[in-house]
Amino acid sequence: MExxxxxxxxxxxxxxxRAGRPLPFGATRVEGGINFSISSxxxxxxxxxxxxKRQSEPMAEIPFPDEFRIGNVFAMVVFGLGYENIEYGFxxxxxxxxxxxxxxxxxxxxxxxxxxxxxxxxxxxxxPDWNDIYQHRGRMVFDDFHWESDRPLEIPIEDxxxxxxxxxxxxxxxSSGVKHPGTFAGIREKIPYLKELGINCIxxxxxxxxxxxxxxxxxxxxxxxxxNYWGYSQVGFFAPKAGYAATGKFSxxxxxxxxxxxxxxxxxxxxxxxxxxxxxxxxxxNGPTISFRGIDNQSYYMLTPEGYYYNFSGTGNTLNCNNxxxxxMVLDCLRYWAAEYHIDGFRFDLASILGRDPWGAPxxxxxxxxxxxxxxxxxxxxxIAEAWDAGGLYQVGSFPSYGRWAEWxxxxxxxxxxxxxxxxxxxxxMAQRIQGSPDLYWWRGPSxxxxxxxxxxxxxxxxxxxxxxxxxxxxxxNNNDGSNDNDSxxxxxxxxxxxxxxxxxxxxQIKNAVAFxxxxxxxPMIVMGDEIGRTQQGNNNAYCxxxxxSWMDWTLLKSNADLFRFFKNCIAFRKAHAVLRNRTHLxxxxxxxxxxxxxxxxxVRAWQPDxxxxxRILAFMLCGAHANGGxxxxxxxxxxxxxxxxxxxxxxxxxxxxxxxxxxxxTIMPPPEDIWKxxxxxxxxxxxxFLVGSRSAVILVGK
Amino acid sequence: xxxxxxxxxxxxxxxxTMSGQLDASMTPVFQREIENAQTxxxxxxxLLMSDLDYIASAGLRALVFAKQKMGRAVDIYxxxxxxxxxxxxxxxxxxxxxxxIETYDAEVIExx
Numbered sequence: 001m002e003x004x005x006x007x008x009x010x011x012x013x014x015x016x017x018r019a020g021r022p023l024p025f026g027a028t029r030v031e032g033g034i035n036f037s038i039s040s041x042x043x044x045x046x047x048x049x050x051x052x053k054r055q056s057e058p059m060a061e062i063p064f065p066d067e068f069r070i071g072n073v074f075a076m077v078v079f080g081l082g083y084e085n086i087e088y089g090f091x092x093x094x095x096x097x098x099x100x101x102x103x104x105x106x107x108x109x110x111x112x113x114x115x116x117x118x119x120x121x122x123x124x125x126x127x128p129d130w131n132d133i134y135q136h137r138g139r140m141v142f143d144d145f146h147w148e149s150d151r152p153l154e155i156p157i158e159d160x161x162x163x164x165x166x167x168x169x170x171x172x173x174x175s176s177g178v179k180h181p182g183t184f185a186g187i188r189e190k191i192p193y194l195k196e197l198g199i200n201c202i203x204x205x206x207x208x209x210x211x212x213x214x215x216x217x218x219x220x221x222x223x224x225x226x227x228n229y230w231g232y233s234q235v236g237f238f239a240p241k242a243g244y245a246a247t248g249k250f251s252x253x254x255x256x257x258x259x260x261x262x263x264x265x266x267x268x269x270x271x272x273x274x275x276x277x278x279x280x281x282x283x284x285x286n287g288p289t290i291s292f293r294g295i296d297n298q299s300y301y302m303l304t305p306e307g308y309y310y311n312f313s314g315t316g317n318t319l320n321c322n323n324x325x326x327x328x329m330v331l332d333c334l335r336y337w338a339a340e341y342h343i344d345g346f347r348f349d350l351a352s353i354l355g356r357d358p359w360g361a362p363x364x365x366x367x368x369x370x371x372x373x374x375x376x377x378x379x380x381x382x383x384i385a386e387a388w389d390a391g392g393l394y395q396v397g398s399f400p401s402y403g404r405w406a407e408w409x410x411x412x413x414x415x416x417x418x419x420x421x422x423x424x425x426x427x428x429x430m431a432q433r434i435q436g437s438p439d440l441y442w443w444r445g446p447s448x449x450x451x452x453x454x455x456x457x458x459x460x461x462x463x464x465x466x467x468x469x470x471x472x473x474x475x476x477x478n479n480n481d482g483s484n485d486n487d488s489x490x491x492x493x494x495x496x497x498x499x500x501x502x503x504x505x506x507x508x509q510i511k512n513a514v515a516f517x518x519x520x521x522x523x524p525m526i527v528m529g530d531e532i533g534r535t536q537q538g539n540n541n542a543y544c545x546x547x548x549x550s551w552m553d554w555t556l557l558k559s560n561a562d563l564f565r566f567f568k569n570c571i572a573f574r575k576a577h578a579v580l581r582n583r584t585h586l587x588x589x590x591x592x593x594x595x596x597x598x599x600x601x602x603x604v605r606a607w608q609p610d611x612x613x614x615x616r617i618l619a620f621m622l623c624g625a626h627a628n629g630g631x632x633x634x635x636x637x638x639x640x641x642x643x644x645x646x647x648x649x650x651x652x653x654x655x656x657x658x659x660x661x662x663x664x665x666x667t668i669m670p671p672p673e674d675i676w677k678x679x680x681x682x683x684x685x686x687x688x689x690f691l692v693g694s695r696s697a698v699i700l701v702g703k
Numbered sequence: 704x705x706x707x708x709x710x711x712x713x714x715x716x717x718x719x720t721m722s723g724q725l726d727a728s729m730t731p732v733f734q735r736e737i738e739n740a741q742t743x744x745x746x747x748x749x750l751l752m753s754d755l756d757y758i759a760s761a762g763l764r765a766l767v768f769a770k771q772k773m774g775r776a777v778d779i780y781x782x783x784x785x786x787x788x789x790x791x792x793x794x795x796x797x798x799x800x801x802x803x804i805e806t807y808d809a810e811v812i813e814x815x
Binding site for chain 1: 763
């Protein structure tokens with residue numbers, strides 16, 4: 001006889017019900033039905049609202065019987081629902097008293113914070129029905145994806161080369177040539193390109209469901225429709241953006257994303273997600289009520305004593321991440337992505353907010369950050385903080401790390417940019433940045449430092465060397481948005497020019513920058529398209545442009561083939577040399593008896609670095625016998641950086657017997673002699689000295 | 704056009720000829736035929752889809768169900784599927800559960 005473990009105990013209209021299980025939260029398939037579970041500390045009652053897929057009116061509203069509530073959790077099984085074709089939401093009743101932080105409104109239908117699939121914006125940029133009473137709709141997820149033997153790759157963090165990418169922008173441009181531009185499937189078609197470049201990790205800008213129409217508007221002068229293109233504003237935290245999937249129209253975005261991740265893993269590429277837990281898409285008191293505000297406003301948001309929204313995120317509200325209930329949701333969310341999607345790492349947007357208490361004060365021992373650091377499911381995931389917020393908390397070098405968290409090293413970006421354009425007084429700090437910033441991360445090791453010169457937020461690398469000022473007029477905010485502190489230099493002309501000398505210098509500066517990045521200890525990150533000279537025409541905050549300003553133009557791969565080749569070889573060089581990827585900090589000592597310190601500093605005279613304020617020159621040598629703390633034998637590497645506008649003759653340090661210097665890169669040389677394939681570096685005729693051109697970098701290999 | 708699925712089993716090869724529109728409501732019909740094929744211990748499962756006009760995600764999910772039901776040793780062939788169906792199978796990774804071919808190839812399929 002077949003056992004019946006779960007059977008209806010109640011009826012409501014045509015529906016058969018029973019008390020549900022409080023955990024897991026959300027909608028879960030159970031024998032014969034669906035278990036719905038949602039919590040609210042302050043709601044007095046809750047009603048489940050069911051729709052047939054894409055229908056404007058609900059098919060049923062089922063109040064949770066009082067006896068189905070355990071603690072603050074409303075849990076109910078509804079039997080006989082065709083889970084493929086339903087959408088669900090909730091109505092919550094409770095006090096409406098904004099001063100106390102309560103904004104319950106049973107007229108609103110609310111999205112489940114744990115919804116794993118969200119409908120309503122199934123196709124990118126297709127105008128929704130604004131009269132729809134339920135804009136973002138919870139749907140059921142299927143977990144039958146066939147992962148075969150896949151799991152997160154667990155590449156050691158010091159070996160990572162991160163490529164930051166916007167899902168849509170990567171392949172949306174007509175020149176991408178993919179079958180489904182702007183989608184997860186499109187990225188999958190470009191895996192051979194990513195492999196050729198040599199990166200081993202893509203970091204996806206937000207892919208949790210968001211509303212591209214949030215704050216959308218028409219540019220008054222150009223008529224361009226401006227959207228929430230970047231997506232740093234989440235509608236839900238558990239569901240992938242349907243509009244990023246070619247199969248979103250079939251609600252199969254989950255499968256398409258998983259297929260992409262599996263294929264990337266099969267090709268040795270990890271996947272990081274840029275996650276935004278600092279705020280939601282509901283904005284301030286004037287924003288829409290989508291989910292959290294109507295479910296339990298006082299718990300989910302940081303509120304002023306008057307009941308308004310604290311705005312540490314700069315976007316209207318701040319998620320109350322150290323409320324224990326919200327903290328659990330964040331943890332559940334990340335566990336879900338790690339376990340269900342095999343995500344390899346997370347980058348936390350404005351992560352300093354996660355270390356604030358419910359009233360906004362920074363915590364010395366933030367429980368959420370500690371939870372994430374020691375969680376068993378997340379144990380092998382890389383955790384990366386953007387260690388600042390819009391409320392003035394700047395924690396680069398001091399973010400509570402628990403030995404686990406790495407940081408976007410904003411100081412690396414700033415120092416390298418200043419050094420690159422020839423600012424004085426940078427050499428001393430540059431030496432720290434090259435070593436993985438031991439001044440900031442002395443006890444955490446160099447891999448705590450995510451080194452980057454450019455990211456989605458700010459100039460592209462091509463624009464960094466082409467513009468002195470931001471040019472954000474196309475954003476329709478009178479050029480008031482975006483950072484004014486860019487440390488950029490246009491090389492003599494603002495914007496595009498036909499001047500061959502300026503263009504040659506710009507190209508050299510780009511090469512210098514990537515050379516710095518790839519010979520620095522720590523974890524390098526490049527942003528999509530920098531390897532082919534992508535421009536945003538001087539716009540350093542292209543958050544609202546779903547157009548050619550943001551999309552990667554693949555024709556540049558042909559016109560800037562030499563740049564791509566330079567990036568590719570630089571990446572390959574880093575991967576070939578363990579001495580560039582130390583797990584622990586360099587000691588500036590010889591501790592293996594090689595006769596050379598692990599790193600030594602030089603200037604135009606060997607062994608005599610010029611640390612003076614006026615110096616724009618720095619050279620260093622890495623001793624191959626000290627690679628990875630002396631565990632590996634590698635070549636010796638010598639790097640000369642001359643950011644002075646004059647050419648300088650550098651005396652080379654003498655190598656151990658039977659070793660000779662070979663030239664890997666010399667950025668002043670025209671292609672193809674600007675860089676060589678690792679392993680094929682030509683022997684250097686003059687082993688004593690090297691003429692390093694103005695504003696250029698030279699990398700030699702001793703072998 | 705209404706969905707229909709017809710199963711024939713011959714020499715260990717189960718063929719399900721599908722036509723019409725396979726939406727969520729008709730998926731149980733398809734699944735039932737898969738179960739029947741499994742009951743008859745088929746060594747190959749061939750899904751003839753050239754007359755299938757539309758397949759909903761529930762129908763595609765049934766391919767995963769088929770693989771689970773039939774077991775790893777049983778190859779599943781999707782024959783003659785329309786381009787949109789094929790695209791979706793590939794983009795969602797379902798192509799790892801089935802072998803897609805344009806036309807029925809007796810030499811390959813019947814070579815057990």
